[in-house]
Amino acid sequence: MRTILFILQKEFIQIFRNKTMLPLIFALPVVQLVVLVNAATFELKNVDIAIVDYDNTSTSRQLISHFDASPFFNVAMVPSTDHGMTALLDNSADVILTIPADFDRELRRENAGSVQFLVNAIDGMAAGLINVYASSIVQGFHQEIITGWFDIASGGSGLPVQITHRFWYNPNLIYSIYMLPGILVILVTVIGMFLTAINIVREKEMGTIEQINVTPVKKYQFIAGKLFPFMVIALFEFAFGLLIGRLFFNLPILGSLWLLFLVAFVFLLVALGLGLFLSVISSTQQQVMFTIFFFLLMFILMSGIFTPVESMPQWAQNINIINPFVYFMKANRMILLKGSGFMDVLNDLAALSVYAFIALGFAVWRYRKTV
Amino acid sequence: MNRFTGFVKKEFLHIIRDKRTMLILFGIPIVQILLFGYVLTNEIKDANIAILDHSKDETTARITNKLLSSGYFRLQSTIESEQEIEDLLRSGKARLVIIFESNFKKSMIRDGTARMQIIADASDPNTANMLVSYANAIVADFSRGLMVGQALPIKVDQQVRMLYNEELKGVFMFVPGTMALILMLLSAMMTSISIAREKEQGTMEILLVSPLRPVQIVLGKVTPYIGMAFINALVIIALGVLVFGMPVRGSLILLMAESFLFICMALSLGIFISTMANSQQVAMFISVFALLLPTMLLSGFIFPVENMHWILQGISHIIPAKYYIIIVKNIMIKGAGFLFVWKETLVLVGMMALLLLASVKKFKTRLE
Amino acid sequence: MNTQTDNKPIIAVRNLVKKFGSFTANDHLTFDVHKGEIFGFLGANGAGKTTAIRILCGLSAPTSGELTVAGFDVYKNADQIKKNIGYMSQKFSLYDDMTVWENIRFYAGIYRMRRKDIREKTADLLKKLDLEPVRDKLIAGLSVGWKQKLAFSIAIFHSPAIVFLDEPTGGVDPVTRRQFWEMIYEAASNGITVFVTTHYMDEAEYCDRVCIMTEGKIIAMNTPSKLKEEYDTDSMDEVFRKLARNVET
Numbered sequence: 003m004r005t006i007l008f009i010l011q012k013e014f015i016q017i018f019r020n021k022t023m024l025p026l027i028f029a030l031p032v033v034q035l036v037v038l039v040n041a042a043t044f045e046l047k048n049v050d051i052a053i054v055d056y057d058n059t060s061t062s063r064q065l066i067s068h069f070d071a072s073p074f075f076n077v078a079m080v081p082s083t084d085h086g087m088t089a090l091l092d093n094s095a096d097v098i099l100t101i102p103a104d105f106d107r108e109l110r111r112e113n114a115g116s117v118q119f120l121v122n123a124i125d126g127m128a129a130g131l132i133n134v135y136a137s138s139i140v141q142g143f144h145q146e147i148i149t150g151w152f153d154i155a156s157g158g159s160g161l162p163v164q165i166t167h168r169f170w171y172n173p174n175l176i177y178s179i180y181m182l183p184g185i186l187v188i189l190v191t192v193i194g195m196f197l198t199a200i201n202i203v204r205e206k207e208m209g210t211i212e213q214i215n216v217t218p219v220k221k222y223q224f225i226a227g228k229l230f231p232f233m234v235i236a237l238f239e240f241a242f243g244l245l246i247g248r249l250f251f252n253l254p255i256l257g258s259l260w261l262l263f264l265v266a267f268v269f270l271l272v273a274l275g276l277g278l279f280l281s282v283i284s285s286t287q288q289q290v291m292f293t294i295f296f297f298l299l300m301f302i303l304m305s306g307i308f309t310p311v312e313s314m315p316q317w318a319q320n321i322n323i324i325n326p327f328v329y330f331m332k333a334n335r336m337i338l339l340k341g342s343g344f345m346d347v348l349n350d351l352a353a354l355s356v357y358a359f360i361a362l363g364f365a366v367w368r369y370r371k372t373v
Numbered sequence: 374m375n376r377f378t379g380f381v382k383k384e385f386l387h388i389i390r391d392k393r394t395m396l397i398l399f400g401i402p403i404v405q406i407l408l409f410g411y412v413l414t415n416e417i418k419d420a421n422i423a424i425l426d427h428s429k430d431e432t433t434a435r436i437t438n439k440l441l442s443s444g445y446f447r448l449q450s451t452i453e454s455e456q457e458i459e460d461l462l463r464s465g466k467a468r469l470v471i472i473f474e475s476n477f478k479k480s481m482i483r484d485g486t487a488r489m490q491i492i493a494d495a496s497d498p499n500t501a502n503m504l505v506s507y508a509n510a511i512v513a514d515f516s517r518g519l520m521v522g523q524a525l526p527i528k529v530d531q532q533v534r535m536l537y538n539e540e541l542k543g544v545f546m547f548v549p550g551t552m553a554l555i556l557m558l559l560s561a562m563m564t565s566i567s568i569a570r571e572k573e574q575g576t577m578e579i580l581l582v583s584p585l586r587p588v589q590i591v592l593g594k595v596t597p598y599i600g601m602a603f604i605n606a607l608v609i610i611a612l613g614v615l616v617f618g619m620p621v622r623g624s625l626i627l628l629m630a631e632s633f634l635f636i637c638m639a640l641s642l643g644i645f646i647s648t649m650a651n652s653q654q655v656a657m658f659i660s661v662f663a664l665l666l667p668t669m670l671l672s673g674f675i676f677p678v679e680n681m682h683w684i685l686q687g688i689s690h691i692i693p694a695k696y697y698i699i700i701v702k703n704i705m706i707k708g709a710g711f712l713f714v715w716k717e718t719l720v721l722v723g724m725m726a727l728l729l730l731a732s733v734k735k736f737k738t739r740l741e
Numbered sequence: 742m743n744t745q746t747d748n749k750p751i752i753a754v755r756n757l758v759k760k761f762g763s764f765t766a767n768d769h770l771t772f773d774v775h776k777g778e779i780f781g782f783l784g785a786n787g788a789g790k791t792t793a794i795r796i797l798c799g800l801s802a803p804t805s806g807e808l809t810v811a812g813f814d815v816y817k818n819a820d821q822i823k824k825n826i827g828y829m830s831q832k833f834s835l836y837d838d839m840t841v842w843e844n845i846r847f848y849a850g851i852y853r854m855r856r857k858d859i860r861e862k863t864a865d866l867l868k869k870l871d872l873e874p875v876r877d878k879l880i881a882g883l884s885v886g887w888k889q890k891l892a893f894s895i896a897i898f899h900s901p902a903i904v905f906l907d908e909p910t911g912g913v914d915p916v917t918r919r920q921f922w923e924m925i926y927e928a929a930s931n932g933i934t935v936f937v938t939t940h941y942m943d944e945a946e947y948c949d950r951v952c953i954m955t956e957g958k959i960i961a962m963n964t965p966s967k968l969k970e971e972y973d974t975d976s977m978d979e980v981f982r983k984l985a986r987n988v989e990t
Contacts, residue, residue, distance in 0.1 A: 008850030012839065019838050022651070026658045034666055041670040041685050044499050048679055090536065091713055093699065096679075109529070116530035124706050126541030128677055133533055134506075144529045162481050163436070163516045164488045167505045169495035170462060177498050185666070192662055200654050207574070213834035216798045216905075218823040219851050284393075287653045288566055292397045295562070295661060300404055308675060309413050310500050312420060318412040336465055339496035346464040371799065371819075 005219055009227025013201075017231060027197070027235065031189040035182070035243055039251060042181040042308075046131045051075045052086040052095035059106040061147070065117070068143045069099070074135050083120075090122050097121045097132050109147070171254075171340050178251050183334045184307040186243040187327070190266075191273045191302075194236035195294055199277035201228060203290045215371040225366050229274050236270050237263065244338075256341030265337065265347060268354045269330040275361030276326075282369040305331045329353050380585060380593040384567075388597050398563075402555045402605045406612045409547035416543075420504050421449035423467040425458065428477035432487070439515055440471070445507045462494045469493050469504055537706045548613035549701035550674030553694035555609065556602055556632070557639045557668050561660040563598045564643030569656035572647075587736060595640050602636040622708030628701065631718065635697045638721050641728040642693070648735040668694045696720050749812075751776045751903060751934050752797065757806035759792050766792040768957040770806070774936060774950075776902075779929050781948030782938040783981065789957040790938040791831070794907050797936070798828050811902045824852070827896035827904040827933075831911055835892055837881040841872060844880060845895055852899035866894055886917035890924065897928050904928065906937040910944065922947050942978040951977075953984055960984055 018024065051069060055062050069075045078095065080086045086098035098120040109115035119136055123129035172179055205211040214224065240263075247253030255262075277294065284290040304318060305311075305327035311319065322328045329350035336342035344351075389395055422440070426433050440446050449467045452458070461467040472490045474480070481487040491508055495501040538545045568591070571577040580590050610628070613619035621628065643660060650656035670676060671685065672694035678686060689695050696717040703709040711718075750773035759767040766789045774780045782790045795801040797810055799819045808815040811825040835844050842863060849859040867873045870890060880888060889909065897904050906925075910918045922944070929935050937948070945951045945965055952962040961968060961984055965977055972980045 005851050005853060008847055011850075012836070012843070012847045015843055016836065016838055022655050023658070026655065026662070030658070030662055034663075037685070037688065038666050038670050041681055042676055043680060044676060046677070046680055050679075091703070091707055091709055114528040114530060116532060119531060119533045121533065121535050123535035123538040123541055124545045124702055125677060126535075126538055126543055126545065129535055129538070129541055133535075137531055137533075140529055140531055147529075162486055162519050163512055164486050165491065165509055165512050166488070167491040167493060167509070169493050169498070169501055169505075172495040172498050172501075175495055175498035175502055180497050180499070188666070192665075196657065196661075200657070204654070208834070208837075209830060209832045210834045210836060212800060212830055213828065213848070214851070215800055216823055216826065216828040217848070217851050218820055218853070220820075286391070287657075288570065289391060289394050291562070291566065291653070291657045291661075292394050295558075296397045296401055296404075299401070299665075300408065303405075303408055303413055310417060310420070310497065313414060313417050314412045332465065335496060336463070340463045340465075340494070342463050342465070 005223050006227050006230075009219070009223065010230055013227060013231040017235070027193060028239070031193060031239055032242065032246060034189060035185060035246055036250060039178045039182045039185055039247075042185065043177040044127065045177060046128060046135070047074055049075050049097065049132055049135070050078065050089075050095045051136075052078050052080045052089045052098045054080055054083050054086055054098065054100045056103040057101045057105040061106040061109060062101045064146070065101065065140070065143045068139050068146075072135070072139055075139075086120070090120070095122075096128070097136065099136070179253055179339065180335070182243075182247045182251055182253055183338050184331060186240065186247070187305075187331055187334060188302055188307070189243065190236050190240045190270075191327070192298065193239060194232050194270055195273050195277040195298065196291070197235070197277075198228060198232045198274045199281040199284075199290045199294055200287055201232075202278065202281040203284055203287045206285060207287060221366050221369050221371065225278060225362070225369060228278060229271075229362075232274055233267070233270055236274070237266060240266050253338065255338055257337035257343065261344055261347070262334070262337045265330065265333045265351055265354070268351060268358055269326060271358035272326040272354055272361050275358060275365050278365035279361055279368060282365060301325050301327045304328070307331060324357075326354060326357050376585060377589050377593060380589070381596050384593055385597040388601075398559065398601060399605065399608070401559065402551065402609045403612065405551050405555060406548070406609055406616075409551055410544060410612075410617050413547070414543055417500060417503055417507075418444050419447045420445060420469065420500070421467045422446045422469040422471060423450045423452050423458075423461050424448065425452050425455070425470060425472045427475035428473050430478040432478040432481060433473040433489075436473070436489070436512060436515055437471075439511055440508060443507065443511055445504065445511075458492060462492070465494070467494070468497075468500065469508065471508065542617075544613065544617040544619050545702070545706050546674070548609065548617065548619050549698045549705070550672070552606060552609050552632070552701060553635070553672060553697045554668050554674060556606060556636055556697075557642075557694050558661065558664055559605065560598060560602045560636055560639035561643040561646060561664060562657065563601075564595055564640050565646035565650060565656035565660045566653050567594055567598075568644065568647035569650045569653045572650075573652050591644055591732075591736075595644065598640060599633075599636055602639070603633060606632040606636065619705060621705050623704035623710060627711060627714075628704045631697070631700050631704065631714065631721075634718065634721055634725070635693070635700075638693055638725040638728070641725045641732070645728045645732045645735075648732050667692055671695065673698055693721060693724055750774055751811060752780075752936065753807075753809045754797075755807040757793065757796065757808060758804045759789075759796060759801070760804045765957050767796070767803075770954075770959055772952055772959065772962060774903075774934060776934055777929060777932055779925065779935040779937065779947065779949045781945050781951040782936070782954065783940070783942065783945050783951050783977075784938075784954035785940055785985075788954040790954060791907055793954075794905050794936065794938055798826060798905050799823055800828075825902045827899065827901040829892050829896040829904070829906050829909055831908045835880045835888060835895070838879060840877045840879055841867070841883075841891060842876045844891070845898065848895050849898050854899055862898065866898070870894065886913050886920075889913060889917070889921060893921065893924055897933055900931075901933065903934040903936060906935065908938055908940070910939065910941065918944070942976070942981050945977040945981075953981060955985060960987075 053066055053069065055066065066077065069077050080089060083098060083100050086095060089095035090098060100118040102116065105115045105117065117140065119133070121129045121132055169175060244253070244255065248255060280293050281290050284293065304322055304325055311322060311328060314322070333347040333350040336347060424437055426437070441448055450461070452461065458470045461470060470492045472492065474488045477487045489512070491505055493501040493505050535541060571580065581587065614621060646659045647656055650659060671678065671689040671692045674694070678689045678695065681689070700714045700717045703714050752774035755771050757767050757770040758765065770793060782793065784790050792801065796803045796815070797808065799815065799822055803815065810822045813821040815822065839847070845863050846859055867876055872887070872891070875883065883891070893909065910921055925935055925937070939945070948965060950962070950964050951968065953960055963971070968980050969975060969977065972983050974980055974983070
């Protein structure tokens with residue numbers, strides 16, 4: 003135990019003496035959290051719509067006014083569809099609405115009119131939403147002319163099944179509350195894992211590790227001495243991130259903080275253990291950085307941070323069984339946002355514990371004092 | 374010049390000797406593209422739902438059937454009481470609970486309407502919203518099928534054309550995004566780390582006293598990486614086109630040239646970072662940590678920039694990946710020519726010039 | 742100097758072989774080192790000196806051969822050996838970003854010395870080396886000579902039975918080298934066995950016994966004076982040159 007204390011003392015001295023790294027370790031994640039949580043949103047507003055009105059009647063203007071009144075759309079009138087296409091090309095418009103020349107006449111004479119939407123569908127998801135919004139506005143216009151022209155009382159659609167819905171846990175569908183725990187997980191892991199991994203390889207490159215290898219320090223003492231400081235830093239940042247979430251983003255913390263930190267601790271054992279393992283099998287900092295970068299990027303994207311895990315193909319879900327991020331991403335959000343308890347996250351906790359054993363076991367096993 | 378090529382050759386050998394790093398450098402873009410292509414779709418399918426059917430009649434069975442055969446939902450469990458809802462949602466076993474009121478079919482016949490309710494776990498608001506709208510649409514469709522023959526007096530038809538991407542495929546978003554992300558990060562990371570490495574190990578001073586000029590040293594370190602990043606760009610484009618059917622409607626040569634420009638810009642950023650960093654650790658932290666999330670989130674790669682707060686939109690103007698993504702999309706998907714991308718090109722050239730200028734200045738003052 | 746020979750050698754090496762693939766770095770080395778001796782390992786760069794010293798310290802595993810260090814078997818009791826030895830490598834492995842005092846405390850600490858002892862012994866050491874004013878200065882700011890003296894002092898701080906020095910005087914001026922050897926003598930007179938590798942032939946004169954290696958083999962082993970006698974010359978440098986010529990022919 004005393005030996006570990008001496009190693010810890012040394013590690014903390016080195017960490018806090020490095021004046022270039024300190025702000026990177028502590029300020030960078032905070033700034034990113036505050037700025038980027040708001041960036042992660044699929045919410046759509048300010049859709050630029052270019053409207054071509056070849057009809058130019060009170061009816062067509064009535065339709066346009068519906069778009070004007072909508073908070074989603076910024077209307078710009080263009081003289082022709084070709085102009086609209088140019089606007090689409092240079093990204094000044096997202097969608098073109100063309101009202102044909104005989105729109106009003108056909109409506110009155112044939113009881114049927116038609117308008118055309120050209121949607122920039124490069125972002126398929128946004129295009130789908132734009133389509134939904136636009137068609138609901140046209141429907142509103144439709145309803146209005148029906149009641150206006152035919153004197154039919156407006157009312158419910160009269161469909162035989164009435165469906166209502168309730169959104170639990172996040173009734174206003176605020177996306178930042180969902181993203182914050184996810185982004186926090188990324189930040190904390192990136193910091194913890196890189197720092198731990200680089201640390202050992204750095205001692206290798208500097209040659210100081212040899213000096214330690216000729217001493218009677220035990221393998222587990224050395225690994226523990228390298229693990230603990232970065233665990234403390236990562237947990238501290240996790241706590242700090244939660245505080246920021248609470249203060250600036252109204253992040254609900256419904257579940258038990260003890261449970262949350264227990265899960266975070268076990269997860270970090272896995273993450274830092276992996277970092278240690280990769281560092282003992284690497285000989286240069288460059289190597290270890292690229293290796294970690296590769297796995298991190300893959301694991302994070304597959305963890306369900308942006309897209310739900312269940313929607314992934316089966317083989318990806320199979321890979322995800324060994325992806326520690328999946329468990330923490332899920333448990334973290336559940337505990338924070340839904341107040342899930344110990345039994346709810348037991349499976350995730352158990353899986354993480356197993357991986358913690360494996361990762362640390364491998365790190366201790368592969369760390370050779372003799373080469 | 375001879376000396377210089379010798380130096381480049383040495384750097385190149387140095388890089389390709391580390392087999393694992395090489396494997397990773399070329400593996401990253403392939404894995405990323407496959408991930409985005411096959412794994413990270415925004416389409417939702419097989420979401421777990423639970424059904425609480427107080428009525429258990431023929432109509433509720435038909436609605437349930439319709440919901441489950443849509444492919445969006447998978448039945449996790451049928452439950453018997455309201456008490457179970459909370460547990461199902463909190464434990465994450467189900468994303469939606471669908472409740473049919475008792476006497477569902479009877480009320481429909483007697484009153485003309487029957488009621489059902491969806492309770493969604495909105496801790497993931499985006500998915501919850503989508504699932505609820507799918508369920509709504511399926512039920513509304515079913516409803517409409519029940520009331521045939523009641524036509525509206527007037528019709529407004531909407532013809533919608535999804536331009537550039539009729540099937541609303543995700544590939545048009547992720548290929549340009551991945552190109553930007555990978556080229557940016559790898560280039561900045563590789564250069565900044567390899568220069569910082571020389572500094573850390575004290576070999577930079579040896580190089581500086583050698584007859585090579587500082588510019589040649591930096592160029593020599595960077596040249597091999599230009600080649601590698603360019604190969605990566607080609608691999609991503611090839612995968613996008615061959616595997617995911619991404620079109621190249623505009624000029625391929627223009628696309629290559631713009632990619633080359635972007636790579637050079639990213640390498641300049643790497644050089645600039647290395648002038649600030651005196652250890653590999655610092656270089657890595659700045660080039661990965663400070664670039665990864667902003668490049669992913671503020672470039673329009675995953676989340677559309679137009680919808681963000683004006684402050685974030687302001688910040689997005691200094692994210693180089695944003696301009697490159699616009700350029701790539703315009704050329705590949707819209708088939709636009711140089712006339713439609715010259716502004717973005719100019720911005721990238723400007724950024725590159727600025728970074729190089731700042732690096733040279735920093736480098737000089739350090740030497741004096 | 743302490744030339745008394747104990748019956749039991751403190752380092753006993755029989756037929757040590759170390760291979761890296763097809764390359765043989767150490768080819769059947771056999772030698773003994775006795776307690777309190779200054780034993781020099783001589784040879785050009787690449788002769789296999791560093792490989793041998795790393796094996797004796799437990800940093801590298803031998804391919805075959807019998808080795809005991811400080812009475813313990815290298816294969817079975819590596820941990821026991823580590824408690825009884827000190828090591829100083831070619832690059833002085835001090836932490837640049839820690840102070841003189843922090844470095845001493847750290848290394849002494851992991852040898853399980855008590856904090857009180859560490860403090861007292863450090864005070865003595867710094868006084869002796871005239872390093873008191875830089876006690877709280879970072880290692881990075883020290884001159885190469887000082888780093889080297891400090892690294893040596895730290896290597897013997899926990900009073901090991903043997904200290905291994907791998908090219909300890911590389912890259913320093915003759916005056917500092919002279920001072921450094923004085924420290925080595927002092928350690929030896931305190932009963933510490935010194936095992937040193939060098940490619941400076943003049944330093945061989947300072948050793949009690951030397952062993953000359955080329956291409957992984959021991960080609961001569963004796964006291965410097967006997968070697969000079971045998972090869973009929975008055976400098977070790979000449980001895981080495983003559984030996985090297987023999988090997989070539």
